[in-house]
Amino acid sequence: MVGVVLVAHSAGLAAETAELARGIAGREAPVAAAGGTGDGGLGVSIDRIEAAVREVDRGDGVLLIPDLGSSVLTARLLEEPGRVVLADVPFVEGAIAAAVAAGGGAALAVVLAAAEEARTHRKL
Amino acid sequence: MAGMLDTDLFLAWTEGAARAVRLHRDRLTGLDAAIGDADHGTNLDRGFTEVGKALTEWPPTSPAQVLVSAGTTLIRRVGGASGPLYGSLFRQLGKSLDTPVTLAGFAAAFESGVQAVERLGKAAQGDKTMIDALAPAARALTQAVQEGADEHKAFERAARAAEEGAKATIPLRARKGRASYLGERSIGHEDPGAASAALIMAALAEAAA
Numbered sequence: 024m025v026g027v028v029l030v031a032h033s034a035g036l037a038a039e040t041a042e043l044a045r046g047i048a049g050r051e052a053p054v055a056a057a058g059g060t061g062d063g064g065l066g067v068s069i070d071r072i073e074a075a076v077r078e079v080d081r082g083d084g085v086l087l088i089p090d091l092g093s094s095v096l097t098a099r100l101l102e103e104p105g106r107v108v109l110a111d112v113p114f115v116e117g118a119i120a121a122a123v124a125a126g127g128g129a130a131l132a133v134v135l136a137a138a139e140e141a142r143t144h145r146k147l
Numbered sequence: 148m149a150g151m152l153d154t155d156l157f158l159a160w161t162e163g164a165a166r167a168v169r170l171h172r173d174r175l176t177g178l179d180a181a182i183g184d185a186d187h188g189t190n191l192d193r194g195f196t197e198v199g200k201a202l203t204e205w206p207p208t209s210p211a212q213v214l215v216s217a218g219t220t221l222i223r224r225v226g227g228a229s230g231p232l233y234g235s236l237f238r239q240l241g242k243s244l245d246t247p248v249t250l251a252g253f254a255a256a257f258e259s260g261v262q263a264v265e266r267l268g269k270a271a272q273g274d275k276t277m278i279d280a281l282a283p284a285a286r287a288l289t290q291a292v293q294e295g296a297d298e299h300k301a302f303e304r305a306a307r308a309a310e311e312g313a314k315a316t317i318p319l320r321a322r323k324g325r326a327s328y329l330g331e332r333s334i335g336h337e338d339p340g341a342a343s344a345a346l347i348m349a350a351l352a353e354a355a356a
Contacts, residue, residue, distance in 0.1 A: 065227030066190070093228035094324055096267055100231055102221060 025054040025125040025134045026079025029118050030072055030089040030098050036057035040115055044122035052126030053079035054118070068099045076107060084131030086121050086138065090114045108135060115140035152248040152298060156354055157213040161202060161220030163350035164319045165195035171346055178339035182326035186227055187339040194225035194233070210260050228324060231338060232264050232277060233347075250298050254288045257305075260350035262287045263344060272312075275321040275333060277340035283308040300350040309348035313341035 027044070031037035037058025044054050055075035060066035075084050085107045087098040098109050108131065110117055117138040124137035168175070169190045173190030183251075201220045218237030221230050240260035245252050261281045270276045274316040287308035291301035314337065321333035324340070 060226040060233060064226065066186070067230075068226065069223050069231075093226070093231065095232040096228050097222070100235070 024050075024053050024079050024116050024128060025083050025120065026081060026085040027049045027056055027121045027125050027134070028055050028072060028075040028077070028079060028085060029114070030067065030075075030087055031058040032065045032067060032090060032094060033109065034063065035068050036060040036090065040118050042047065042136070043115070047119050048122035048126040052122045053081060054122050054125070057077045067093045069097050071100075072098060072101060076101065080102075082135075086110055086125070086131065086134050087139065088112060088114060088117050088121060098144075105131070110135055111140040112138045112141050116144060122137065132139075148245070152210060152250065152253055152355075154207060154210055154213060157210045158202060158207070159354035160351050161195070161198055161213060161217050163354050164347045165199050167190050167196075167346040167350050168195050168343065171342075175339050175343055175346075177340055178337055181336045182329055182333045183323065183339060184227075184325055187229060188341065190225045190227040191229055191233075191343055194221045194230060197221075197224040209246055211244045211246065214238070214244070217241075228268075229277070231266050231344065232268055232340070233261045235267050236260040236281070244269040249290050250301055253318060254285075254292045254301070257288055258285045270323045273319065274323045275316045275338045276317040277338070277344040278349070279316045279319070279338065280309040280341040280344035280353075282311040283312040284344070298355045299352075302348075302355045306345070306348040306352040309345040313337060313345040316341045 029037045029041050037056035041054045041056040045052055054100045055078045057072040057075035061068045079085060089095045089098045101107055102109055120141040121134050121138040124134040157172045172188035176185055179185050179187035192250045198217045199219045201216055207216055218234045222234030240256050241255035243259040265278055270278045272278055284305040288301055288305040291304045316338040318334060321327045326333040
């Protein structure tokens with residue numbers, strides 16, 4: 024299964040979004056949260072992102088979904104083409120779409136495409 | 148030794164940069180409060196303090212080690228966008244250096260470091276970012292080398308170009324980073340990343356003085 028890592032400035036935002044995504048996609052979906060700085064502040068910790076990647080890496084690839092700004096820049100440093108890839112998608116909607124696809128056993132490219140569809144998905 | 152840039156020079160650079168960032172921490176945070184999220188000075192101060200600790204704990208034996216270690220620490224410890232950006236600058240600069248380091252080799256490696264920042268941030272000169280200070284500094288450095296300047300003169304010219312580049316961000320509208328959310332309201336403020344880049348380049352000139 025493809026792993027999904029949610030990278031956010033806030034630990035709470037990342038953890039609760041992961042909880043929501045797992046709640047919709049099913050508990051078996053490998054979704055991990057990497058939010059906030061190491062000392063519990065608002066910001067990004069590359070150590071936390073790396074730990075989250077290790078947590079959900081089943082050998083089928085990992086999708087990183089950042090919220091904005093330094094999350095994006097820090098996540099980009101961990102990109103490994105074809106193995107660890109970044110999704111430029113709305114955070115919550117992208118996380119849910121990716122988790123559902125990953126939980127269903129889709130390949131990395133398909134999980135990425137599912138997350139990217141969230142960008143054009145209308146709510147009304 | 149004239150014309151050779153040694154490990155001590157690069158250690159002095161990182162120490163000088165740490166002192167400058169500490170001294171100007173509140174000014175940098177104030178600039179960031181105007182158009183960003185008011186953490187640039189605090190974040191960079193923490194990052195460069197950790198750089199000092201890392202370099203004391205694992206003493207480097209080459210210029211490349213100083214810069215790669217500094218870059219890795221900044222990436223891990225800053226916590227804001229400037230961490231990956233400055234981290235990439237220092238890491239790429241370090242990785243591009245041949246030993247012994249000549250001024251021409253440093254100028255080429257610095258260009259490569261600035262390009263790494265541009266790639267990561269997808270920013271170009273004029274976007275009101277640290278690139279507005281770093282890119283002119285890289286050009287000034289390369290030009291100084293071509294004109295046969297020694298490292299004192301070359302680093303001074305790079306520092307001056309960075310300072311002028313930082314001041315030139317004041318009338319610009321931000322197109323990257325947090326400030327870009329402000330649109331027109333970002334006009335009239337110096338970019339904090341360009342301001343810190345100017346401090347870091349000034350620290351290099353001081354280290355070689």
